[in-house]
Amino acid sequence: MHAVVDSLAMIAVSYVMGFLFYGFYRQLNARVQRRWGPSIWQNFFDNMKFFFKSETLTHGPMFFFGPMIIMAGAFTTVLFVPFLKDSDWLQGFSQYGNLILIIYLLVVGPLGNALAVGSSGNPFGVMGVTRGLTRLMGLEVPFFLGLALVMLQHETTSVHAIMAAQDGLANWGLVTNPIAFCVILLPFIASQNGSPFDVVGAPVEVYAGPRVEFGGRLLGVLMTQNMMMSIAKLVLVVDLFMGGATNILVLIGKAFALFLLTTVVSMVFPRLKTEQAVDFFWKVPLGLGVLAVILTVWLPSWSA
Amino acid sequence: MYHKTQCEGFQCEQAMLEVPDGVEAVREGVLDRLIAWMRQKSLFVLAYGTGCGAIEMRPLMTSRFDAERFGVIGAATPRQADVLIISGYLALKTLRRVIRSYEQMQEPKYVIALGSCTINGGMYWDSYNTVKQVDRYIPVDIYINGCMPRPEALIEGFVALQARIKNGEKGGYHHYRENIDWYKANQRKVLGDQVPPAYTYDWYHAGDVA
Ligand code: SF4
Numbered sequence: 001m002h003a004v005v006d007s008l009a010m011i012a013v014s015y016v017m018g019f020l021f022y023g024f025y026r027q028l029n030a031r032v033q034r035r036w037g038p039s040i041w042q043n044f045f046d047n048m049k050f051f052f053k054s055e056t057l058t059h060g061p062m063f064f065f066g067p068m069i070i071m072a073g074a075f076t077t078v079l080f081v082p083f084l085k086d087s088d089w090l091q092g093f094s095q096y097g098n099l100i101l102i103i104y105l106l107v108v109g110p111l112g113n114a115l116a117v118g119s120s121g122n123p124f125g126v127m128g129v130t131r132g133l134t135r136l137m138g139l140e141v142p143f144f145l146g147l148a149l150v151m152l153q154h155e156t157t158s159v160h161a162i163m164a165a166q167d168g169l170a171n172w173g174l175v176t177n178p179i180a181f182c183v184i185l186l187p188f189i190a191s192q193n194g195s196p197f198d199v200v201g202a203p204v205e206v207y208a209g210p211r212v213e214f215g216g217r218l219l220g221v222l223m224t225q226n227m228m229m230s231i232a233k234l235v236l237v238v239d240l241f242m243g244g245a246t247n248i249l250v251l252i253g254k255a256f257a258l259f260l261l262t263t264v265v266s267m268v269f270p271r272l273k274t275e276q277a278v279d280f281f282w283k284v285p286l287g288l289g290v291l292a293v294i295l296t297v298w299l300p301s302w303s304a
Numbered sequence: 305m306y307h308k309t310q311c312e313g314f315q316c317e318q319a320m321l322e323v324p325d326g327v328e329a330v331r332e333g334v335l336d337r338l339i340a341w342m343r344q345k346s347l348f349v350l351a352y353g354t355g356c357g358a359i360e361m362r363p364l365m366t367s368r369f370d371a372e373r374f375g376v377i378g379a380a381t382p383r384q385a386d387v388l389i390i391s392g393y394l395a396l397k398t399l400r401r402v403i404r405s406y407e408q409m410q411e412p413k414y415v416i417a418l419g420s421c422t423i424n425g426g427m428y429w430d431s432y433n434t435v436k437q438v439d440r441y442i443p444v445d446i447y448i449n450g451c452m453p454r455p456e457a458l459i460e461g462f463v464a465l466q467a468r469i470k471n472g473e474k475g476g477y478h479h480y481r482e483n484i485d486w487y488k489a490n491q492r493k494v495l496g497d498q499v500p501p502a503y504t505y506d507w508y509h510a511g512d513v514a
Contacts, residue, residue: 026372035370042375045345049386052339054411057383208380215383216410 018227050220066116073108074225085244120213128209138281145289146184163244173241195266344469350385355392393421443476
C-alpha cells in the first residue's frame with residue numbers, strides 16, 4: 001500500500017514540477033527576448049489540450065507502442081531515482097536499484113522513439129532520430145564517464161549511499177568533485193534537449209524532428225514523459241552532486257537552482273550543428289573526463 | 305457559418321453569410337467546460353503563408369506583438385496544430401495543399417482566414433486562378449478583414465476565437481464533417497480531378513469519429 005501511494009506521489013510530483021519548471025523556462029525565455037511570455041501554467045494547458053484531442057492517424061501498432069515504451073521508461077526512471085534522503089516517502093523502488101540500472105533506463109526513451117518514428121516512415125522524423133542517435137554517440141560517453149567518476153569517488157553504485165556520504169555543504173559532490181560535475185553538466189544539458197545541443201527536435205530546422213508524425217493524444221503522452229524525465233534527471237544530479245534533499249521544498253529549491261543554471265546556458269547559446277555538437281562532446285567534456293579519471297585513479301588523495 | 309441548404313448563387317450566398325447563426329453549443333457539462341477553458345488557452349498555429357498577409361505573422365509571433373502570451377504559438381506540422389491560418393489569397397494550386405493540411409489536423413481544429421482576399425476575393429476578385437470565398441472549400445471560424453490586417457487585428461481575431469472556444473460553440477470542423485459532401489462538391493468544382501484523393505477524408509463518412 002505504502003509503495004503504491006508512494007509511487008503515485010512520485011509520479012505526481014515529477015509531473016507537477018515538470019510543467020511548472022518548463023512554464024517558468026518559457027516565461028524566463030520570453031523576458032530575455034523582451035516579451036511577456038505565456039503564463040507559468042502554459043505547459044499544463046498544452047499538455048491537457050493534447051490529451052483531449054482526437055487521434056485519427058495510425059502507422060501500425062509500433063507507432064502506438066513506441067510512445068508507451070517511452071512513457072514506461074520515464075515512469076520507471078522516476079521510480080528508481082530516490083527523491084528524498086532519510087525519508088520513507090518519495091523513494092519509489094530506489095532501494096532495489098542503483099545507478100547502473102538508472103543508466104540503462106535512461107536509454108529506453110531514445111529506443112522507443114526510434115521504434116515509433118521508424119514505423120511512421122516520415123523522412124523528417126527519421127532525420128530527427130538519426131540526428132538524435134548521432135548526438136547520443138557524443139553525449140553518452142562523457143555522461144557515463146562522469147557518473148562513473150562519482151561511483152569511483154564514493155566506491156558504491158547506490159544512490160542512497162552517495163547521498164548519505166554528502167552530509168553538509170563541504171561534502172557535496174559539487175565541492176569534492178567539481179570536475180565530474182563539469183564533465184556531466186554539458187551532456188546533461190544535451191540530454192534535457194537544451195539549446196546549444198537541441199539538434200534532435202531542432203525547431204524550424206527539421207520541423208518537430210522525431211515528433212513530426214505525432215499529434216493529439218500520443219503527442220500528449222510524449223510531452224508528459226519528457227517533462228517527467230527531465231525532472232528525474234534533475235533530481236538524479238541533485239542526488240549525486242548537491243547532497244540530495246531531506247524534504248520536498250529543499251528538493252524543489254535545489255532542482256530549481258540546477259535547472260536555472262542549465263536554462264541560462266541554453267538561453268545564451270544558439271544551436272550547434274549535429275557534427276559540431278558531437279565534435280564538441282568528444283573534445284571538451286570527454287577530454288575533461290579522461291583527465292578527471294587520471295586524477296581520481298592516480299591521485300586518490302585528490303578526491304578523498 | 306455558411307450553409308448549403310437554402311440556396312445557391314452568389315447573391316443568396318452573400319445574404320446568408322451575413323445572417324448570424326444562432327449560437328450552437330456542443331459542450332455542456334462541467335468537465336467539458338473545463339476542457340474547453342484549457343483548450344482556448346493553448347492554440348498551436350499552422351501558418352499557411354499563401355499570400356501577402358503572411359508577412360504579418362512574423363511580428364505577431366516574435367517579440368514585438370508576442371502572441372505567446374495568449375498561448376498562441378507556431379506548430380511545426382499540421383498534425384500538431386489547432387488553428388490553420390489562411391493568410392491571404394488562395395490560388396487553386398495552394399487550395400489543394402490547404403485542404404490536405406486541414407484534413408490532416410486533429411480535431412478540434414479551427415480556421416482563421418486573413419485579409420479581404422479570403423472573404424470575397426479582395427483585389428484578386430477577378431483573377432482566373434484564385435478562389436474568392438475560402439468558406440466554400442474549408443470551414444472558416446474567424447475572418448479578419450483588412451488588406452493586410454495588422455497584428456493587432458490578428459490578436460483580436462485570436463481572442464474572439466478563444467471566446468468562442470470557451471463558450472463551447474460549435475467549431476467549423478463540425479460543419480465540415482456534417483456537410484462534407486457539399487464541401488467536396490465545391491472543391492471538385494474548382495479543382496476538377498486535382499481534388500485530393502478520397503482516402504484523405506473518407507474517415508469523415510465512417511460514422512462519428514471523435
Ligand atoms: S487581402 Fe490584401 S494583403 Fe491580404 S492577400 Fe489579399 S491583397 Fe494581399
